[in-house]
Amino acid sequence: MEAAAPHNPAEQRPPAHCVELTVTSPEQMRELGRRLAKLLRAGDLVLLSGELGAGKTTLTRGLGEGMGVRGAVTSPTFVIARVHPSLDDGPPLVHVDAYRLSGGLDEMEDLDLDVSLPESVIVVEWGEGKVEELTEDRLHLVIHRAVGDTTDEVRHVTVTGLGERWAGTDLSVLSA
Numbered sequence: 521m522e523a524a525a526p527h528n529p530a531e532q533r534p535p536a537h538c539v540e541l542t543v544t545s546p547e548q549m550r551e552l553g554r555r556l557a558k559l560l561r562a563g564d565l566v567l568l569s570g571e572l573g574a575g576k577t578t579l580t581r582g583l584g585e586g587m588g589v590r591g592a593v594t595s596p597t598f599v600i601a602r603v604h605p606s607l608d609d610g611p612p613l614v615h616v617d618a619y620r621l622s623g624g625l626d627e628m629e630d631l632d633l634d635v636s637l638p639e640s641v642i643v644v645e646w647g648e649g650k651v652e653e654l655t656e657d658r659l660h661l662v663i664h665r666a667v668g669d670t671t672d673e674v675r676h677v678t679v680t681g682l683g684e685r686w687a688g689t690d691l692s693v694l695s696a
């Protein structure tokens with residue numbers, strides 16, 4: 521049962537700008553990506569953090585499905601950024617894996633992310649300290665493996681909305 525404070529009923533609660541979710545399988549992680557797609561629009565930047573194998577690409581795959589873009593989202597071996605155009609009239613998904621990039625935006629300049637951002641949704645794995653200069657508005661997802669999980673399928677995901685863009689968005693819809 522949910523405890524509702526008498527002076528703060530659910531309908532008056534401010535929108536959640538930070539939510540914590542528990543995901544128990546790769547399929548659920550994809551589903552989270554599909555749900556996330558409904559919140560995103562052109563101009564949005566999403567940062568994905570978490571160790572190797574946390575599930576960043578798995579989530580992005582679901583996001584690509586939810587956005588209805590062309591091409592399966594994969595872990596790029598040589599390609600740093602891949603553009604997945606929309607199959608209808610939605611924005612393209614630009615999937616960046618910055619793992620091999622050590623520097624700041626300088627090194628990423630060739631990708632022209634600043635040029636593509638206004639009309640795209642950009643998702644960056646391993647992007648901390650590299651892409652924040654693009655915009656103050658961003659959604660930051662941090663994925664952790666659950667400690668002591670013997671199946672190695674449980675993940676804790678923290679979603680934080682930063683900046684004006686996310687001030688009015690209720691992220692609790694992601695846990696529905």
Ligand SMILES: Nc1ncnc2c1ncn2[C@@H]1O[C@H](COP(=O)(O)OP(=O)(O)OP(=O)(O)O)[C@@H](O)[C@H]1O
Pocket residue numbers: 543544545546547549570571572573574575576577578579595645672673674675
């Ligand atoms: N709950 C879960 N969510 C996501 N992936 C899971 C989960 N449980 C197990 N897995 C497995 O963990 C792996 C996650 O791989 P994925 O490529 O998505 O990680 P990543 O964070 O992108 O790693 P990298 O940093 O190498 O790019 C997959 O093999 C997936 O099947």
Ligand SMILES: [Mg+2]
Pocket residue numbers: 576577578595617645
């Ligand atoms: Mg990956």
